[in-house]
Amino acid sequence: MRREALNFLICPNCGGQLALGSDALPAESDGQIMAGELMCTTCTSKFGIRDGVPVLLPANLASVKLETASRFAEEWTRWSDLRDYYEKEFFDWVAPLTPKDFKDQLVFEGGCGKGRHTAIVAGHGAKAIVSLDLGESAFVAFAHTRKFPNAHVVIGDLLHPPVRPVFDLAFSVGVLHHLPDPAAGFASLASRVRDGGRAAFWVYGYEGNEWITRYVDPIRKALTSRLPAWFLRLACIPPAIFLWAVIKLFYRPGPDGKGPHRLPYGDYFAAQYHYPFDEIHANVFDQLVTPVAHYLREDEVRPWMATDFRDAAVRSHRGYSWAGLGTVCRENGAAAESQR
Numbered sequence: 001m002r003r004e005a006l007n008f009l010i011c012p013n014c015g016g017q018l019a020l021g022s023d024a025l026p027a028e029s030d031g032q033i034m035a036g037e038l039m040c041t042t043c044t045s046k047f048g049i050r051d052g053v054p055v056l057l058p059a060n061l062a063s064v065k066l067e068t069a070s071r072f073a074e075e076w077t078r079w080s081d082l083r084d085y086y087e088k089e090f091f092d093w094v095a096p097l098t099p100k101d102f103k104d105q106l107v108f109e110g111g112c113g114k115g116r117h118t119a120i121v122a123g124h125g126a127k128a129i130v131s132l133d134l135g136e137s138a139f140v141a142f143a144h145t146r147k148f149p150n151a152h153v154v155i156g157d158l159l160h161p162p163v164r165p166v167f168d169l170a171f172s173v174g175v176l177h178h179l180p181d182p183a184a185g186f187a188s189l190a191s192r193v194r195d196g197g198r199a200a201f202w203v204y205g206y207e208g209n210e211w212i213t214r215y216v217d218p219i220r221k222a223l224t225s226r227l228p229a230w231f232l233r234l235a236c237i238p239p240a241i242f243l244w245a246v247i248k249l250f251y252r253p254g255p256d257g258k259g260p261h262r263l264p265y266g267d268y269f270a271a272q273y274h275y276p277f278d279e280i281h282a283n284v285f286d287q288l289v290t291p292v293a294h295y296l297r298e299d300e301v302r303p304w305m306a307t308d309f310r311d312a313a314v315r316s317h318r319g320y321s322w323a324g325l326g327t328v329c330r331e332n333g334a335a336a337e338s339q340r
């Protein structure tokens with residue numbers, strides 16, 4: 001971690017200011033503090049800095065969340081390179097936000113995985129981005145982003161985010177649906193945004209994914225989420241080969257980049273037409289590895305920004321997922337509260 005991260009970080013237990021212990025060891029080359037201790041100046045909780053990443057987990061963390069995070073970390077520490085097409089995917093997910101919306105902004109990322117989006121946002125000139133993840137993948141994210149002076153990776157729980165409520169923009173892409181309570185996760189993400197700042201999300205939809213909830217989910221819950229990761233990785237090869245062949249045969253994108261309208265997931269699979277096989281395999285593995293995955297209905301997602309937001313817009317992304325963007329406006333929420 002860089003010393004500047006202390007401008008944004010707080011104690012996850014009480015919200016108090018953190019101070020760096022005298023044993024902190026700066027790396028010789030780039031000023032990152034690779035090991036040491038942080039102490040809360042209010043409640044005296046202590047937190048370690050491990051391999052450059054502050055570990056700011058709250059005292060009472062539910063084990064299911066740690067389990068989900070560690071299942072994903074299996075994958076992210078393995079498929080750990082960052083690829084060109086991640087940038088296009090990211091701006092598709094957070095649209096209508098564009099690179100200029102991140103420039104000179106204080107950005108908070110709820111769930112960063114291996115840091116693919118952290119690197120994109122840092123590279124587009126954010127004033128700072130603080131990226132949170134629950135699991136070991138944060139160490140991969142740190143390795144991917146340590147060259148950026150404006151990127152800060154932290155291990156923490158999104159429901160007890162160890163950051164100040166000062167951010168201009170917060171986003172969570174592909175993460176909230178893996179929390180036990182996605183709505184609470186989004187509320188917690190948005191709580192870290194200053195009044196007038198914006199919050200964005202992208203989650204799996206129920207609509208357009210009925211076959212997954214009907215046929216794949218029972219298998220995931222009963223079997224695949226419990227398999228050893230190495231075995232599941234092997235078991236995913238045949239279905240991934242099948243899917244890869246189907247995409248290559250039937251989902252060549254048209255000149256407009258869109259997929260065949262008559263086939264299911266037309267735009268989604270067309271977007272993956274040029275992906276290498278290991279990315280398709282990673283996506284199949286992703287669907288089957290996690291203990292928790294919610295497929296959210298439009299009427300579950302819309303209320304997330306019903307109060308405390310203005311200019312809120314929820315849109316279907318390619319017919320199988322939901323993306324939302326809104327401006328935080330707490331007076332609205334307070335006025336609605338007082339009218340009740």
Ligand SMILES: [Zn+2]
Pocket residue numbers: 011012013014015016040041042043044045
């Ligand atoms: Zn504290």
